[in-house]
Every structure is written in structure tokens, then in C-alpha cells.
Amino acid sequence: MIDTIQIREAIPSDAEKLLNHLKKIAIETGFMTMGIEGPGKSIETETQEIEAIVASDVTVMLVALDKEEIIGIAEIHGTNRPKLRHIGDISISIAKDYWGMRLGTMMMEKLIEWANGPSSSLKRLELTVQARNERARRLYEKMGFNLEAIMPRGVKDEGMYLDVCLMSMMIGEI
Template sequence: MSEELELTIREAIPSDAAELLKTTRKIGQETEFLVMDEKGINLPEELLAIQLEDIYESSNNTLFVALLGDKIVGTASLKGSNEKRISHIVELGISILKDYWGMGLGSILMEELLLWAEENPEIYRIKLTVQEQNTAAIRLYEKFGFKKEAVMERGARGNDGRFLNVLLMSKMIHEVEG
């Protein structure tokens, strides 16, 4: 029997800062798949709230939160640069609390990010890095049209200090002439 969850996906706002800090700390403790460690987002709540406001107002940055009630159970982001020559490129990141892995939340968050990017005339390339050992994430990215571009040997370290290979993947959006 499958339990149906009442899930809300929306852009993060400054008042999410405290819950976002709590959630990212937990996610950072649960997996070594992310760059983020057990500290999560290592910022004071007030500074994170200011950054969330900046992200919300930005034309090439977004941060979505997945909520069950008031609890953030996952995040999804696209992060762009202010530098004119690379402002068309955004880096994708998705993180989900371990209790919610395997429920399709990654696909839901990916759909939201891609919709946001495709509606944004400034974005032409989405890139991401993923540890080679994170096969579930790689399958998700490939399902949504991301292609492997390179392997970065020793691109990350595991919790036990061993070196891990990291894949660079990307997806192009919007047609370009010439």
C-alpha cells in the first residue's frame, strides 16, 4: 500500500532560512554524495535570509524547496553567475532527505527546475557534477537529457578519505543559431 504525501514545491523565501539550515545539516550528515558536509549551509540564519532574497530577485538563480507541511524535505537549485560571458550557464543541484529517496521527488524537482530554465530566455546551458558512485542520480539526470562530458578523477573525497571520481554532465536548452 502506497502512502500519498501532500507535497508543495515553491521558490525559497527569506523566512525559510531556519528550516533550510536544519534540513541541509541533516542532508549533509546522511550522505557523502554532496559537496555539502554535516554543517549543511554554513551560514548564520540572518545571512542566509539575505541570500535567499537575492536569489529570489535574481534572473539566473533559483532555489526551490519541497515541503511536507512546514518541513523542508528537499531542495533544488540553479545557480548562475553575474559575469556577462558565463551568465547563460547555470549549475544544477538537488538534495533530498534520505527518508524521501526513491519516491520520485528528484524527478519532480528536476521538472520544476527545467521548466523554470526553459521559461528563462537568459539560460542556454545547465551543468552539474555528480559522483560516479551516485548511480541513482546519474540515471535521473540521463532520464532528463543530461549528457556526460568528462570524468574528473579524484574530484571529491569520501567520508573515509578515499578519492572519488566525479562526472561533469550538461544539458543544452534553447536553440542557438550559427
């Protein structure tokens, strides 16, 4: 099944499918920072955000598609603020039916490749992950991310406060 999956940069016409994916995964797992409320964005807003991402050199959004359905999203969010322009924040979401197929690894490899590319000004990648999400933590460690801190009560899910790990990876030349 994995050989039928395509990974590419998101384009504005992906907006509706992206929002549908986010709504689906928001209720599949307690590992997301959103819940049943979903992303809370209109298709128009998402389209505009993707247009801005496509034009950016510090932000990228990749989508994984199985046929025409988006089954994964991987992003690096950067900022144009001069003192923070070298930092990219990573997020990955994969539909539960596709867990355990190395899709997270493939998407993370592509993000790191983009971040190390000639058009990127990033020098630090960081992410947060719930401490209980052992599968994701193992992936990030395998890819070269280091644990920097554990943030007690970093997220609240179904009335429980959960620890969140801050992880980072230094990239590129200084």
C-alpha cells in the same frame, strides 16, 4: 505520501528550515560536498542569499515541503558575469526518507521548466555528481543530461578520493 508534498520557490523566511535540512542531509549520505561541518552559514546570511535569488533571473531555489518541513532543495545557480551568464549550475538535495518517491524527478522538471521560461537567459545547464551515485546519474540521464567528463579525484570523502561526473544539457534557442 508524495501527494502531500508541495514544491515552491524559496522565500527569505525559509532560511532557518533550509539550514536545518542542509545540516541533516550533510550527515545522511556521502554524496554531498559538505560533511558533518554543515553549511556553515548564519540564518541572516541564508536569508540575504534567498533575497538575492528571488531577485535574480539566472538563479532559482525550489524547496519541497512535507507539511512545514523542508525535505528537498533544488537550485540553479547562475552568474551575472557576461561571458558565463548563459550557464546555470544545478544542485538537488533530498532527505533520505524521501528517496525513491520521484521527488528528484519532480524537482528537476520544475528546474528545467524555469530555465526554459521567458525570464531566464540560460542556454546551458550543468551539474556534477559523484560517479558512485548511480540513482542520481540515472535521473539526470533520464532528464536529458549528457556525460561530458569524469573528473578523477573530484571529491574526497572519509579519506577516499572519488570520481565526479560533469553532466550538461543545452536548453533554449541560440
